[in-house]
Amino acid sequence: KAGVTQTPRYLIKTRGQQVTLSCSPISGHRSVSWYQQTPGQGLQFLFEYFSETQRNKGNFPGRFSGRQFSNSRSEMNVSTLELGDSALYLCASSLDRLPGELFFGEGSRLTVL
């Protein structure tokens, strides 16, 4: 069974640019969550999508957005990048009947220069 796939794995951007990250969940998983991981703050919840609807949102500015497609694949977008957005962005999928049991991808490491 294929795991959660995130692309790209690494990317470098400059301040002011925007970035789109992609996540393909495990087949059959309809819930997709996004987390930001930094050395200082650890793992922080960004948002969760279920059946193409945003079900939960974390405390991040509006520059961070996401969406989910009918095949459960998800994308997140960060506009007007800031240096502080440098982080590992992790996507996780789950079965709705097993809350908290998240299957994470390997992440997309974003560096903002």
Place this chain on the structure above:
Amino acid sequence: EDQVTQSPEALRLQEGESSSLNCSYTVSGLRGLFWYRQDPGKGPEFLFTLYSAGEEKEKERLKATLTKKESFLHITAPKPEDSATYLCAVPVQGGSEKLVFGKGTKLTVNP
């Protein structure tokens, strides 16, 4: 505000030297506590779910326990391959997949 605090931040053990990691939480109406393991350069890997005080779960050399205020991850006779960062998390109000994670304990097991 819901909070999760893990201690110690880092722990070095010799192979075979058992120890425990701590996760304390402040959340109203606990709806589960989750343990994850994260290896360098990888996403976290789910280990255990605990729902009620007194509950225990085991997997190989790991045993997780839960009280009303904290959880412990006991590591018995660890091996170098147990080296990783161990994270605990609790769901917060607003949705079961909205997890608050502790900052983790980085475990190093020396041969």
